[in-house]
Amino acid sequence: MASDNKGEWRSELRATLSLAWPLILANLTTQIIQATDAVLIGRLGAEALASVALALGLTFAITLFALGLLTASAPMMATALGARFNAVRDVRRTFRVAMWAALLMSLPIMALLASAEPLIVALGQEPRLAAGAGEFLRGYLWALPPWMAFQVMRNFLSVMERPGWVLTISTAGILVNLGAGYALIFGKLGLPALGLFGGGLASAITWTAMALALAAVLVTDRQFRRFHLFGRFWRGDAKRFAGLFKLGLPIGLTMGFEGAVFSAAAYLMGLFGAASVAGHQIALQIAATTFMVPMGLAQAATVRVGLALGRGDGDGITRAGWTAFALGVGFMALMAVLMWAAxxxxxxxxLDDTPANAAAIALGTSFLLIAAAFQLVDGAQVVAAGMLRGLHDTRVPMIYALVGYWVVGLGVGVWLAFGRGWQGAGIWTGLAVGLAFVAALMIRRWARRDRLGLVAPLRT
Known part of the structure; x- marks a missing residue:
């Protein structure tokens, strides 16, 4: 029996890695696309990079909320496939309403970003930085509809355990974004130099190309054609739409609360000057890049737990969750060592190591050392949240996120930054404390899932 049990854990490890590694690499390539913008715009100087940090800070919480809401389509489709009854029809219904949600959410967000400059000034930022942020966003806002559509299609491929196409297209997207950004920011290849606006526009071009390519795969691949995902696309489905929002709204708010606290951190950094904002943006880009690995494992955990839930397999739920958790925390431990070492x-x-950038580099280095300290808890909280999403458990984790990020994390950060004079280092320390608080609560809830009735009612 012990040998069989070990074999089942090894089988789960193989299945999790098989599903997760393309998702991880796709997450990394997606993050690299954004990091490419930061690297290119960083060549314009620390002030230009600070403007982009404020722009992306404004979009971060909003886009994470949208991503979280759309993420609900993954456990819904996974549970349908696990149950096998009317699987094709149920998956198509969920996919269709998720695409509708993506398109509907993008419209008000685009309207907000189109007039972001006065909002950024009203939030206490320097007018010249706000002007640069507005310039970037006027190009970047057109990336939102294709980006959201891409996430829904990616969820479907993850549930089908065929995420390789996402990786292939995302990798090509890096090259497209690098070429488009280089040409449009600096005026190469016969194009005008559009500066910050060109950086935002390059992202829009890249995501449009990626979404169209992934849609072509879903329409032409033999395995996916049977779902007729885009068939009767305009057909209403109020019940399934409501189901998506019921499950997805807490996920969106959970992710949005986390994103918003990092956005708030960027704007608090603006009170300490452009160098603090630039240093914060660099450290955040690096931390966000490492975060893509446990995020991919969390997505795999949601699918694997959801499939086991659909089968009514309690032991399978346990193996799926803890396997992803161990992989995610283990990877983040390695990243913590790397950040501390170099x-x-x-x-x-x-940023180029020049006297003009010295202050931003010094601050970014200090922020990154703190980011190294919270790698473990950041990985733990995101994978644990993915495990709970596989059980369709989203409302209580949302409350954990609200209290952990906004009461504990931001509260400690503001106290240290302003009350104790730590400035930017205080903000980052508060973020670390908030992440640790949320991680502890998420893990405890997963460990008590049977006692809390998160599994048993859904086995029938």
Whole structure:
């Protein structure tokens, strides 16, 4: 029996890695697309990079909320496939309403970003930085509809355990974004130099191309054609739409609360000057890049737990969750060591080591050392949240996120930054404390899932 049990854990490890590694690499390539913008715009100077940090800070929470809401389509489709009854029809219904949600959410967000400059000034930022942020966003806002559509299609491929196409297209997207950004920002290849606006526009071009390519795969691949995902696309489905929002709204708010606290951190950094904002943006880009690995494992955990839930397999739920958790925390431990060992070379990837950038580099280095300290808890909280989403458990984790990020994390950060005079280092320390608080609560809830009735009612 013990041998059989070990074999089942090894089988789960293989299945999780098989599903997760393309998702991880796709997450990394997606993050690299954004990091490419930061690297290119960083060549315009620390002030230009600070403007982009404020722009992306404004979009971060909003786009994470949208991503979270759309993420609900993954466990819904996974559970339908696990149950096998009316699977094709149920998957198509969920996919269709998720695409509708993506398109509907993009419209008000685009309207907000189109007039972002006065909002950024009203939030206490320097007018010249706000002007640069507005310039970037006027190009970047057109990336939102294709980006959201891409996420829904990616969820479907993850549930089908065929995420390789996402990786292939995302990798090509890096090259497209690099070429488009280089040409449009600096005026190469016969194009005008559009500066910050060109950087935003390059992202829009890249995501449009990626969404169209992935849609072509879903329409032409033999395995996916049977779902007729785009068939009767305009057909209403109020019940399934409501189901998506019921499950997805807490996920969106959970992710939005986390994103918003990092956005708030960027704007608090603006009170300490452009160098603090630039240093914060660099450290955040590096931390966000490492975060893509446990995020991919969390997505795999949601699918694997959801499939086991659909089968009514309690032991399978346990194996799926803890396997992803161990992989995610283990990877983040390695990243913590790397950040502690070589912070300055990592910072130098984004800013030239010149006297004009010295302050931003020094601050970014100090922020990155703190980011190294919270790698473990950041990985733990995101994978644990993915495990709970596989059980369709989203409302209580949302409350954990609200309290952990906004009451504990931001509260400690503001106190240290302003009350104790730590400034930017205080903000980052508060973020670390908030992440640790949320991680502890998420893990405890997963460990008590049977006692809380998160599994048993759904086995029938």
């Amino acid at each position: 912070p300055r070379p990592l910072i130098a990837l984004f």
